[in-house]
Amino acid sequence: MASLHSLAAVSVIDTKGTAHTWSCSSTLRPFSSLRFKPSELSIFPNHRKGKGGAIKAQSKEASLPVGEGDALTSIKHLLLPVIDRNPYLSEGTRQAAATTTSLANKYGADITVVVIDEEKRESSSEHETQVSNIRWHLAQGGFEEFKLLERLGEGKKATAVIGEVADELGTELVVLSMEAIHSKFIDANLLAEFIPCPVLLLPL
Numbered sequence: 001m002a003s004l005h006s007l008a009a010v011s012v013i014d015t016k017g018t019a020h021t022w023s024c025s026s027t028l029r030p031f032s033s034l035r036f037k038p039s040e041l042s043i044f045p046n047h048r049k050g051k052g053g054a055i056k057a058q059s060k061e062a063s064l065p066v067g068e069g070d071a072l073t074s075i076k077h078l079l080l081p082v083i084d085r086n087p088y089l090s091e092g093t094r095q096a097a098a099t100t101t102s103l104a105n106k107y108g109a110d111i112t113v114v115v116i117d118e119e120k121r122e123s124s125s126e127h128e129t130q131v132s133n134i135r136w137h138l139a140q141g142g143f144e145e146f147k148l149l150e151r152l153g154e155g156k157k158a159t160a161v162i163g164e165v166a167d168e169l170g171t172e173l174v175v176l177s178m179e180a181i182h183s184k185f186i187d188a189n190l191l192a193e194f195i196p197c198p199v200l201l202l203p204l
Helices: 092-105 124-140 157-170 177-180 188-192
Strands: 004-013 019-028 041-044 054-057 078-084 110-117 148-153 173-177 199-202
Touching: 004 157, 078 092, 078 157, 092 110, 092 124, 092 173, 092 177, 092 199, 110 124, 110 157, 124 148, 148 157, 157 188, 177 199
Parallel strands: 054 199, 078 110, 078 173, 110 148, 173 199
Antiparallel strands: 004 019, 041 054
C-alpha cells in the first residue's frame, strides 16, 4: 500500500478517558498487518521520518499478540528513558521497566536505558541508588545485561534527548509512562517532532 502524505494527529487517551490530540505533518504508513483487539491498543503512525507512531496501551503491561504478520516482530532494540529523580523509581518508571522487559523477552530485543536530567545532580549517592534500582527492576524481568546511558546536566529537554538517543542507536520503540507527560517531564506536543520511531505510552 502506498504511503500517504497528509496532516496527521497523534491522539492519546488518558486514564480519565479524555482524548488529547496533537497535529503534525507527516508521511503516514498503515499498520494494517498488526492484528490486535480494539480494546487493547490504538496505533497512530505519524512521525517526521514517516515511520513513527504513538501506541497507547490500555493495561499495566503491554498485551501485544504475536502471530503471522505481527508488526512488532521486527523490533530488536527498545529504549527506556528514566526521567524522574526518585532514587527508588516512580510508579510510572517501574511500570515502564516491567513492560520493556516483557516486550524484549517476547520479541528477542535488546534494551537501552537512558537516564535523563536537564541539571546536574547534587547527590551522587541518590544517583547511584537510582541506577542500582534500575538494574534490580530490569533483572526482575530477566535482563542482567543492558546498555545504560546517562545524559545529565546538559540543559536539554528530555524529549529532545530521547529523540537524539533513539536516532543515534536506531531504536525501534520507545517505552514511556504517561506519568512523564502528566509530570511535565515530557512535552507531548514535541513527541512527533523529536522522536523518530514509535512510542508506547503506558497509562498508570
